[in-house]
Amino acid sequence: MTDEAILDAVAAQARWMEALLADLVRAPTVLGAEDAGQAVMARAFADCGLEPVDVPLRADALRGAEGASPFSWDVVGKRNVVATWPADAEAEGARSLILNGHVDVVPPAAEHLWTRPPYGAVREGDWLYGRGAGDMKAGLAAMAGAVRALRGLGLPLGAPVQLQSVVEEECTGHGALQCLLDGHRADACVITEPHPDHLTVAQVGVLWFHVDVDGVPAHAARADRLGFNAIEAAGAVLEALRGLEAELNADPPPPYDAFAHPINLNPGIVAGGDWTSTVAASCTLSCRLACFPGESPDALAERVEATVARAAAEDPRLAGGRARVRYDGFRCEGCAVAEDEPLVRALGDAYERRHGERPALVATTATTDARHFVRAGIPAVCFGPRAERIHGVDERVSLSSMVETAQVLALFVRDWSGAIRPGSEGPARGKEEKDHHVVHGREPAGRG
Template sequence: MGPQAALPERLSRAVEARREETVRLLQEFVRVPSVTGYEGTFAAAVAEAFREAGLHTETFEATREEISPYLEHVGEQARYEGRPNVIGRRPGLGGGRSILLNAHIDTVEAGDPTAWAEDPFSGAIRGGRIYGRGSCDMKGGLVTHLAAIRALGDAGVELAGDVTVAATVGEEDGGLGALATILRGHRADAALITEPTRLALVPAQGGSLVFRLTVRGRAAHGAVRSRGVSALEKFIPIFEGLRVLEREREASLSHPLYENIDDKAPLSVGLVRSGNWASTVPESLVAEGRLGLIPGEEMRDIQDLVAGRVAEIAARDPWLREHPPELGWIGGQFAPAEVPVDSPIARAVARAHEGVTGGRPVVEAVSYGADMRHFVLLGGMPCVMYGAGDVGVAHAPDEHVNIEDLLTATKTVACLLADWCAAAG
């Protein structure tokens, strides 16, 4: 067996040798809150970890000026100050392909701590899992990158191609950090995002649009409610019509990687505000929701589709004809994106996974939006997602990642780097 044939085994041993250190690093990361918009303290810890891993490290904050042409992606309300992105570089010897490894450092809120079996910022270990907000989505993915790079050094592996690690802010509300990273010129021959995919290879991500719908009524005392017009009652047929639209889309959409996904393009209303007094007919209602897209769909087309359906429903009601609902698109808008299943980076990740596990990875799409779209659509980089963890426990109480899966992902990324960037040694 030649040295290259034995490389996956060498790298796997190097990852295992740092098992406790890798677990400890993720625990330390989980213990530093980094809710979207407030990533600064955690970014400092990430920069220190990058330097300890031997990466040439820089930090930068996005500016409104550079992002302003792309506000439809990140939203008008994005904050910029105190939210540094962290970039680490491992220069190669020259002549090899480059790669950009990405993980976002922001998380959603922990929510009610009493709903958790463990403190959401404890990094507790139970049953072979590390618990805490961000453990799965996606501080575990960031640790995967760092541990893989350390394994290369421990195994004495030099790379011909450059490796860039981008720890970016704001993914949860539009991808401000990934967008700024690309605009600053950080690009490569391919990109890998270690989102929690359950070790599946993901070459396609869904998109999502966030909308706000305002319905007007007329206030009146509840004792004479017929003199008023309830905005809530006027909203109900609109809501029902949107559910019909969701069912129509689910029945008509087709994509080979979405055949086994139950909710290909879900439409959900997550927030409704109406009325200000129990005995007053509500004069207004504001509803906000999310609509999914699949690769191949254009955001503008779907926005027009929804607007047309709302207008169609309103035209059937005399009050709404005179007082049409107002539909707007708010926050970050996520376009869908995909790369060919047989693209070089997809094949390389599959080879690396097979070299570590002995079997080919599951290949599937995800219905949620992610930063992959920025790297593919804006950066022009082929990009796939692959990582430990299950998105089904992300954003939820008792979020966790399985330690063995974390190490498997780390071994896979290490082998990917050795293959893609042309290992020597």
């Protein structure tokens, strides 16, 4: 099966992928509402001729699992959807593969700032707009389109390829973790996050923490003499946390020494007070902070607690536990995959045949589900369509890059998992004999 035949077959799926992407964007799959998107993905996998299977999230299993994050919300009824394209016959050199994407999206941030409706899937030229269009529903459409094209061509597989549409990537990664706990494994994994022109081989760890601050309520008319404002106290805590952030960025290890500011503290939500004319009695500051691969998120949590304790010690009104740190959501380590991993070389080869040059290998200052696979001994990288303004307003994705992503994935699936047929140079064996280029990344660029 020639490269050309594969590229053409994938290009012929462009409209199918675009329709799938639009259906996905119209499903507002924020935390707790993922299932509308999973229904779309189950239909899409079935339309690839595969049998979609639900992988429900199980709170008990997740709470005890290595790599799990704390969570306070109910996961009953949440499911991943997976579909396995089985091998036709086991072939020497063929390796199994997981293609993974997350269906959940972050909220629209501020709907009034959008110039197109966040769940409208408006198309303008090569761009499709919408929350999650880039992060990462176009990636889901690309991986399904690649498999649909290859199945249409009758590609014989020597090792299984599994498609995974998972939930909760944006808060815990427990969708991907549940798939692993349920035994869905492979020799490698590609996550089709919006990382174009490069393969992402390293990522930071992320900690979510919430600082609950107690104030003393009073009438606002006497706020100069009475009460203690929890919102203002939370501001002082945030200032102290900025000091910790500066310390964390002081001496980044490679490859993060190429970044000016790899570790970002983000106060993402502040919630406090209950009346405009009452001195605020309580405030919660919800933050995201990162750590480098090899560092423990538990150690980072200790530094956060020490920082909050120091800030509290500077104000007697915060004495006695009136500023407390709580954890809910991400508590995850960073990870990295070696640049000479067969996965990295083979996916880079496929990319080069489509684009005429090798992809850069980069590190990201965000986290992805890749860490769960890497922890389980499964090399995982991110590669996918070109998106702009993810987590921002007017998020959009390039439709041509979605098709190109599917083309690279299809070439890679043939090479990695295809069966060796008698009388032809089998893709898997050909790969082993090939004299690989040594790959060097250009300077990493932050994503996500």
